[in-house]
Amino acid sequence: MRFGVYHVIMSFVSRRHFLNTSGATLFATQTLGQAANSKRIKAAQIGTKHPHAEGKFTTMLDLDDVFEVVGLCEEDNTQRERVSTRRSYQSSTWLTEDQILGDPEVKLVAIETDIDHLVPTALRCLKAGKHIHLDKPAGQKLAPCKEMHHEADRRGLTIQMGYMLRYNPAFEFLFKIVKEGWLGEITEVHGHMGKKASSGLRKELSQYPGGGLFELACHLIDALVTILGKPNDVHGVHVKTQRDAFKDNQIATFQFDGALATIGSNHNDPFGGPRRQFTVVGTEGTLAIQPLEPPKVSLALTKDRGKLKRGTQQIPMPKTEGRYHGEFRDLAKIVKGEKSxxxxxxxxxxxxxxxMLASGLPLDD
Structure with missing residues (x-):
């Protein structure tokens, strides 16, 4: 792709994805990080049972220019013994939840418990005055989730949900061109996230009545709501492909004014990773992301948009600093009061x- 076109793409995507693209930038980042050590945010993590727990903790450690990680908490002794020898946790300080919440210098807590303990833990952190990064999804009941957000709003604290695709460069590009009107009126959206679940994962996820879609495809529902807002109607279809309790093959439809969307999740798909995709169709263009990570993007336009020409083209995406680095760099700015x-x-x-509606879970209020 010509330099001019690539420059257009870069202008749409946050510069955080280019922090490590040159030696000069890396040197500047290190120098600034060393100078700013005294202003680093003190952070901690509660929980190690979430699938993203180790990755999130490692990311905060890696971003030592913005975070001073004081330690982590795992109050399930069996789980703590199981994970304490992992490289990411070996040199870490193990703390109790009371030690974390009682330390006024800790401003941020990443919450990485199992799903059912995410929201109750978040509420305790908020009441202790902490900003939080909360992994997904936000529990199986709506009322506690509402209480959590009300508490955060009342206290002026931030809840950053762990929907990592928000900071994926392809989705950043999508959100911005939708806002700019490049695709015209959105009429159709299709998304899918699947994997081949092991027997252990099937057993673990079978405890959640919402099935695999509830645990995994929430990332795509977050993206859908970002571009289209609240759906008028949601219906889910759920199938079990094996003789166990796990709803492993699901699809949900979402109806909006003038638009329809489907979001699916299949946990019995041996090629689920490369098949993960998100496609947005509008009256003036279509954008397709497949796979999602690392993203490959195809854009079709009915007319020229700046350096991008009418027709179908592949859009190069920048290499990211890391899977979770973007969200934690953004959160650091929020905690420091530099942005919302x-x-x-x-x-x-x-x-x-x-x-919850897509997963077949009842709304409890």
Whole structure:
């Protein structure tokens, strides 16, 4: 692709994805990080049972220019023994939850418990005055989720949900061109996230009535709500492909004014990773992301948009600093008061309600 076109793409995607693209930039980043050590945010993590727990903790350690990680908590002794020898945790300080919440210098807590303990733990952190990064999904009941967001809003604290695709460069590009009107009126969206679940993962996820879609495809529902807002109607279809309790093959439809969307998840798909995709169709263009990580993007336009020409073209995406680095760099700016989170509590509650309906979970209020 010509340099001019690539420059257009770069202008749409946050510069955080280019931190490590040159030696000069890396040197500048290290120098600034050393100078700013005294202003680093003290952070901690509660929980190690979430599938993303180790990755999130490693990311905060890696971002030592913005975070001083004081330690982590795992109050299940069996789990702690199981994970304490992992490289990411070996040199870490193990703390109790009370030690973390009682330390006024700890400003941020990443919450990486199992799903059912995410929201109760978040609420305790908020009441202790902590900003939080909360992994997904936000529990199986709507009322506690509402209480959590109300507490955060009342205290002026931030809840950053762990929907990592928000900071994927392809989705950043998508959100911006939709906002700019490049695709015209959105009429259709299709998304899918699947994998080949092991017997252990099937057993673990079978405890959640919402099935695999509830645990995994919530990322795509967050993206859907970002571009189209609250759906008027949501319906889910759920199939079991094996003789166990796990709803492993699901699809949900979402109806909006003038638009339809489908989001699916299949946990019995041996090629689920490369088949993960998100496609947005509008009256003036279509954007398709497949696979999602690392993203490959195809854009079709009915007319020229700056350096991008009418017709179908492949859009190169920049290499990211890391899977979770973007969200934690953004969160650091928010905690420091330099900006506000782009997704508010109203958005997050719409996502949670839509996810529950799509997964076949009852709304409890």
């Amino acid at each position: 989170l782009a997704w508010n509590s109203e958005h997050d509650l719409i996502v949670q309600e839509s996810l």
